Amino acid sequence: MSSSSAAPAAKPPMRDALVAAAFRLFSERGYEQTTVDDIVALAGVGRRSFFRYFPSKEDVVFPDHERCLADMTAFLAASGPEHEPVRRVCDAARLVLQMYAENPAFSVQRYRLTRKVPGLRAYELSVVRRYERALARYLRGRFAGLPDGTLRADVIAAAVVAAHNNGLRSWLRSDGQGDAGAAVDHALGCVQREFAHPRDAGPARPAARVTALTGEQAASPADDVLVLVTRRDAPLWRVVRELEAVLDRA
Amino acid sequence: MSSSSAAPAAKPPMRDALVAAAFRLFSERGYEQTTVDDIVALAGVGRRSFFRYFPSKEDVVFPDHERCLADMTAFLAASGPEHEPVRRVCDAARLVLQMYAENPAFSVQRYRLTRKVPGLRAYELSVVRRYERALARYLRGRFAGLPDGTLRADVIAAAVVAAHNNGLRSWLRSDGQGDAGAAVDHALGCVQREFAHPRDAGPARPAARVTALTGEQAASPADDVLVLVTRRDAPLWRVVRELEAVLDRA
DNA sequence: ATGCAGGCTGCACTGAGTGCCATACATTCC
DNA sequence: GGAATGTATGGCACTCAGTGCAGCCTGCAT
Secondary structure, eight states: OOSOOSSOOOOOHHHHHHHHHHHHHHHHHOSTTOOHHHHHHHHTSOHHHHHHHOSSGGGGGSTTHHHHHHHHHHHHHTOOTTSOHHHHHHHHHHHHHHHHHHSHHHHHHHHHHHHHOHHHHHHHHHHHHHHHHHHHHHHHHHTTTSTTHHHHHHHHHHHHHHHHHHHHHHHHHTTTOSOHHHHHHHHHHHHHHHHOTTOOSOOOHHHHHHHHHHHOGGGSOTTSEEEEEEETTSOHHHHHHHHHHHHHHO | OOOOSSSOTTOOHHHHHHHHHHHHHHHHHOSTTOOHHHHHHHHTSOHHHHHHHOSSTGGGGSTTHHHHHHHHHHHHHTOOTTSOHHHHHHHHHHHHHHHHHHSHHHHHHHHHHHHHOHHHHHHHHHHHHHHHHHHHHHHHHHTTTSTTHHHHHHHHHHHHHHHHHHHHHHHHHTTTOSOHHHHHHHHHHHHHHHHSOTTTTOOSTTHHHHHHHHOOTTTOGGGOEEEEEEETTSOHHHHHHHHHHHHHHO
């Protein structure tokens, strides 16, 4: 990942200096109140150099997304037919989470920034869209030939991104405390359960099970059936939490 | 905002003149090669007036989305508990399609434009995002209190938008020929079947019936016991949705 | 030292977007 | 009738993001 594995690294220190100077000024006086001239002045470099490293002022806020997108593309390109497609794109999404989790403090700072600045929200959207398109492109390939293949690919890609962002945001909102992966794993798990295996052949079994159960309880092999008993006046959220706990164990 | 009720509405002809001039120049020499000064010169108005009607140059490309978003918000706000939530957001999405279908020629022209210009694609993304947030906000309200309510809301909103755009784009790509609604209806139908009405995958429907079969509920409702039977691999969302439906009936 | 290459800087320019003020026209109040 | 007020517009000057160009400085090979 970190590009050249070897020692030298010595990447462009200028890039990092610009990012550091930019974020310091952004947090001090805000994004829009900070001009590019302010940034380069603090970093002690020429104005022209800023735009050599960052195509636009917004790009300095997302310095590592380009690399992450390349990683995701490579990850998907390295997939084989043995991988379950939905599972695969969920794992690809986790690469983004990983990038955020590597620098919690930075990620939280950036999150606060993008929340406040509409221009940055719009820019982040275009970044996220590129991830989504990468996922959708992969799924389109895997679903090629299936009826509604591209539709299915687009919808699943959008759902995966939405779930990932939902989990990611809840982690960011908690200032990066706790396990970043837990919320995202849970969210992606929901989507995966919803979409994985192209099971068009619906079960239609539970209805029969129920009659069997109500009629002769002992006869049913309850390995794939879950029976929950609760008082009707119990708070719904508690019932559901219980349900969730049981289902997650599976 | 008003423009309300009555027929004439005294629309600003200047706004329309600016849109017409802009699109004429955009199609002649391209978006980026057209400056705001070019537009106002062709429209015969002052430069300052352009920015009075459109906050930015990009806005002139999407002159009616603000109104459409307001319509959608009103539509969702006017919803009641009798509406099935997923069905409702699908119908809300159809409002957007309707707007596109009202001016096929204009919509196709804009589609070609946004395809070519990255800046416009990014801007369109931010517009679409506002629709998605409106849908998600509504769903969050409907799913309030349920575990993973916001997650479900976000995922479904994203899926609905993705499906809508998939259908819309296939219509736009065909130069506005054929039925605009057909493709979108089909796409939204797929999403609706996936997320609403768990009839096909069928978890948890018998909850009410099982309580009846236990036979102890009629006498003392407070002590009523609820028995829920479901497949273990059924999506939790659906189980919860059914649970909610049963409990709401009480 | 000389020549060369690549990164860096300064400078001038375009174009989007904003704030301020002046003008033109319609409305209302005296 | 005329003054005051409100609103839509035009004009001007300004900030700032982003770009093209030319020069400079440093490291490096000959």
